[in-house]
Amino acid sequence: xxxxxxxxxxxxxxxxxxxxxxxxxxxxxxxxxxxxxxxxxxxxxxxxxxxxxxxxxxxxxxxxxxxxxxxxxxxxxxxxxxxxxxxxxxxxxxxxxxxxxxxxxxxxxxxxxxxxxxxxxxxxxxxxxxxxxxxxxxxxxxxxxxxxxxxxxxxxxxxxxxxxxxxxxxxxxxxxxxxxxxxxxxxxxxxxxxxxxxxxxxxxxxxxxxxxxxxxxxxxxxxxxxxxxxxxxxxxxxxxxxxxxxxxxxxxxxxxxxxxxxxxxxxxxxxxxxxxxxxxxxxxxxxxxxxxxx
Ligand SMILES: Nc1ncnc2c1ncn2[C@@H]1O[C@H](COP(=O)(O)OP(=O)(O)OP(=O)(O)O)[C@@H](O)[C@H]1O
Ligand SMILES: [Mg+2]
Numbered sequence: 348x349x350x351x352x353x354x355x356x357x358x359x360x361x362x363x364x365x366x367x368x369x370x371x372x373x374x375x376x377x378x379x380x381x382x383x384x385x386x387x388x389x390x391x392x393x394x395x396x397x398x399x400x401x402x403x404x405x406x407x408x409x410x411x412x413x414x415x416x417x418x419x420x421x422x423x424x425x426x427x428x429x430x431x432x433x434x435x436x437x438x439x440x441x442x443x444x445x446x447x448x449x450x451x452x453x454x455x456x457x458x459x460x461x462x463x464x465x466x467x468x469x470x471x472x473x474x475x476x477x478x479x480x481x482x483x484x485x486x487x488x489x490x491x492x493x494x495x496x497x498x499x500x501x502x503x504x505x506x507x508x509x510x511x512x513x514x515x516x517x518x519x520x521x522x523x524x525x526x527x528x529x530x531x532x533x534x535x536x537x538x539x540x541x542x543x544x545x546x547x548x549x550x551x552x553x554x555x556x557x558x559x560x561x562x563x564x565x566x567x568x569x570x571x572x573x574x575x576x577x578x579x580x581x582x583x584x585x586x587x588x589x590x591x592x593x594x595x596x597x598x599x600x601x602x603x604x605x606x607x608x609x610x611x612x613x614x615x616x617x618x619x620x621x622x623x624x625x626x627x628x629x630x631x632x633x634x635x636x637x638x639x640x641x
Pocket of ligand 1: 403410412430431432433434435436437438439603
């Protein structure tokens with residue numbers, strides 16, 4: 348968790364530094380914003396996971412957490428990783444994030460080898476990990492402060508992401524004054540605010556009730572269609588994976604590996620009514636079968 352420690356230290360430091368200059372040029376200069384990949388000739392593959400294995404060496408025995416995982420993710424593509432507990436989803440996400448090294452194999456993002464955490468990769472976890480002494484807006488601005496971002500207007504970008512998740516009006520609320528779902532919305536804003544090229548989400552809605560989870564699924568689908576981010580999303584929930592994804596990588600355990608990558612042929616934009624359609628049911632059942640859930 349090098350990045351987390353790094354962010355924590357930087358966040359503490361930033362508490363003692365003067366307020367950042369919020370006057371910046373327009374948001375359109377944010378990296379990646381309003382850029383058509385076809386125009387700049389980006390590679391058809393944004394993220395390449397190439398034959399990645401990870402072994403944890405213990406005192407008495409070693410554990411193969413991941414074996415020969417290969418997966419290409421296209422620019423703007425949304426891929427979910429589903430599979431049983433312990434099949435290596437978080438391990439794979441940590442390797443992609445540059446937080447953990449692979450025992451063998453390589454991860455390349457936008458053509459270059461991932462060896463360390465990078466600014467253009469945004470992470471979100473099951474718990475919102477907000478700073479309780481900072482208001483919602485000051486939690487959201489944290490990555491901009493840490494990176495001392497210049498080149499765009501922070502206020503308008505923050506207003507834009509607050510609008511995306513429907514949190515306008517709650518800017519000055521502290522985490523304790525927000526529900527669990529609202530706290531995850533703040534965490535989502537914090538992820539989006541610096542316009543990452545790649546979003547890595549590890550069961551971000553796993554701790555929420557079914558109703559809030561489905562609402563946030565619909566919001567994330569809308570946001571991901573609007574922002575067109577390359578996304579790797581970890582979940583135990585097959586319905587959530589199908590609803591959100593272009594493809595679902597179904598994983599198995601012992602050793603952790605990809606069993607099959609399933610296309611999700613549902614049209615976009617995705618609205619909650621998708622869940623009552625036959626195609627949704629068919630894909631969901633297909634994935635359940637791969638996982639031996641019948
Ligand atoms: N740092 C570590 N040291 C030793 N073993 C580890 C470590 N991290 C993970 N493991 C082991 O690797 C395997 C995969 O763990 P991982 O956390 O990636 O699973 P997961 O699919 O994310 O599970 P869950 O769905 O419960 O979150 C597990 O057997 C776990 O015990
Ligand atoms: Mg996990």
